[in-house]
Amino acid sequence: xxxxxxxxxxxxxxxxxxxxxxxxxxxxxxxxxxxxxxxxxxxxxxxxxxxxxxxxxxxxxxxxxxxxxxxxxxxxxxxxxxxxxxxxxxxxxxxxxxxxxxxxxxxxxxxxxxxxxxxxxxxxxxxxxxxxxxxxxxxxxxxxxxxxxxxxxxxxxxxxxxxxxxxxxxxxxxxxxxxxxxxxxxxxxxxxxxxxxxxxxxxxxxxxxxxxxxxxxxxxxxxxxxxx
Amino acid sequence: xxxxxxxxxxxxxxxxxxxxxxxxxxxxxxxxxxxxxxxxxxxxxxxxxxxxxxxxxxxxxxxxxxxxxxxxxxxxxxxxxxxxxxxxxxxxxxxxxxxxxxxxxxxxxxxxxxxxxxxxxxxxxxxxxxxxxxxxxxxxxxxxxxxxxxxxxxxxxxxxxxxxxxxxxxxxxxxxxxxxxxxxxxxxxxxxxxxxxxxxxxxxxxxxxxxxxxxxxxxxxxxxxxxx
Numbered sequence: 001x002x003x004x005x006x007x008x009x010x011x012x013x014x015x016x017x018x019x020x021x022x023x024x025x026x027x028x029x030x031x032x033x034x035x036x037x038x039x040x041x042x043x044x045x046x047x048x049x050x051x052x053x054x055x056x057x058x059x060x061x062x063x064x065x066x067x068x069x070x071x072x073x074x075x076x077x078x079x080x081x082x083x084x085x086x087x088x089x090x091x092x093x094x095x096x097x098x099x100x101x102x103x104x105x106x107x108x109x110x111x112x113x114x115x116x117x118x119x120x121x122x123x124x125x126x127x128x129x130x131x132x133x134x135x136x137x138x139x140x141x142x143x144x145x146x147x148x149x150x151x152x153x154x155x156x157x158x159x160x161x162x163x164x165x166x167x168x169x170x171x172x173x174x175x176x177x178x179x180x181x182x183x184x185x186x187x188x189x190x191x192x193x194x195x196x197x198x199x200x201x202x203x204x205x206x207x208x209x210x211x212x213x214x215x216x217x218x219x220x221x222x223x224x225x226x227x228x
Numbered sequence: 229x230x231x232x233x234x235x236x237x238x239x240x241x242x243x244x245x246x247x248x249x250x251x252x253x254x255x256x257x258x259x260x261x262x263x264x265x266x267x268x269x270x271x272x273x274x275x276x277x278x279x280x281x282x283x284x285x286x287x288x289x290x291x292x293x294x295x296x297x298x299x300x301x302x303x304x305x306x307x308x309x310x311x312x313x314x315x316x317x318x319x320x321x322x323x324x325x326x327x328x329x330x331x332x333x334x335x336x337x338x339x340x341x342x343x344x345x346x347x348x349x350x351x352x353x354x355x356x357x358x359x360x361x362x363x364x365x366x367x368x369x370x371x372x373x374x375x376x377x378x379x380x381x382x383x384x385x386x387x388x389x390x391x392x393x394x395x396x397x398x399x400x401x402x403x404x405x406x407x408x409x410x411x412x413x414x415x416x417x418x419x420x421x422x423x424x425x426x427x428x429x430x431x432x433x434x435x436x437x438x439x440x441x442x443x444x445x446x447x448x449x450x451x452x453x454x455x456x
Binding site for chain 1: 237240241243244245247248270271306307308309311313321322323325326327328329330332333336337338376377400401403407408409417419421422423424425426427428429430431432433434435436437438439
């Protein structure tokens with residue numbers, strides 16, 4: 001787990017899925033699982049699973065399979081979920097409010113501690129127990145709180161400006177919801193969420209399956225699982 | 229473009245990005261572009277670009293590059309964006325309202341025509357010009373309107389039930405926001421949006437870059453571009 005070998009982002013992007021499936025297994029009191037069984041559940045080949053988990057030193061034992069709880073905990077640690085990340089939301093519009101109310105983030109170890117906006121009518125309003133602050137208060141806030149991640153749900157045009165402001169204040173993680181591949185000349189990590197991309201892929205698959213008399217896909221829901 | 233060759237989902241998942249970048253180029257009045265220039269902008273190798281676009285017959289000309297407008301139009305058609313897809317939103321909570329107010333979907337050819345919920349206090353309320361209906365009205369609504377896609381923003385527990393209801397009514401595309409890999413024994417296409425997954429990948433990258441003294445990554449924003 002402390003192996004410093006560079007792991008490809010393609011593998012990293014599959015880790016949250018492992019984490020989710022393992023959480024489900026734990027809930028069902030399943031304590032160990034073979035790569036073959038995990039493969040059947042997740043729609044990833046068993047060899048892919050073994051290969052992925054080997055990147056981190058591998059936690060499986062021949063003939064026994066994986067200890068679900070150990071694997072769950074280790075993947076959580078690899079993902080940094082044990083770091084108790086703190087987040088703020090910049091932009092208290094609809095999407096910002098949706099994120100502020102999303103229960104799953106805290107469960108995954110991300111605690112939201114601030115919400116910022118510029119609109120006077122929303123400043124001071126409470127969203128999921130947190131009062132919206134004016135963006136001008138951000139500097140002061142960051143001085144007094146550890147802020148790891150800023151979720152950016154601001155209008156498209158101002159996204160680069162707001163992102164730069166956050167980066168300059170030393171916030172190292174930016175989670176961007178504007179439909180752009182945000183890039184900054186700072187030492188920060190940016191993840192861009194492209195909701196429309198996912199919708200467009202759905203559009204493609206509908207077109208392929210139902211509009212062109214194509215061969216279609218074997219079973220609903222499977223395609224993404226196998227390839228993402 | 230009407231080539232029936234099966235295209236891998238990995239390629240399909242890159243198409244919306246091409247589409248976005250081409251839209252930006254059009255806005256900048258750039259009429260043609262080489263795979264090399266496109267590569268520099270997108271952070272995908274030029275050979276990957278040529279290979280991807282070849283899957284659909286290829287639109288480039290040696291020594292000329294790609295005609296931006298033609299390529300944009302063709303990729304839009306491949307994605308089915310010319311189908312004038314209609315959507316409904318089931319679940320008018322925070323995320324449902326965020327989606328209802330999201331401007332980008334209609335720009336991409338997805339028109340929202342209905343919002344449904346079960347909470348009495350929200351029925352009849354107008355969200356982005358559309359009155360929220362009770363879920364019991366869904367059957368009747370689907371009989372009288374073409375509905376291609378249901379966006380599911382309902383609580384986790386009821387997601388499979390609501391999804392099944394939509395599928396039984398003949399809605400062929402389901403866009404699921406609950407943190408589960410939804411599967412149904414129906415002939416439908418499901419895209420699962422896992423917001424937490426993206427956040428967890430951000431957590432991983434922060435951990436890798438700033439917490440372990442790792443080698444880090446070359447430039448912010450680049451990693452995802454190259455590999456997704």
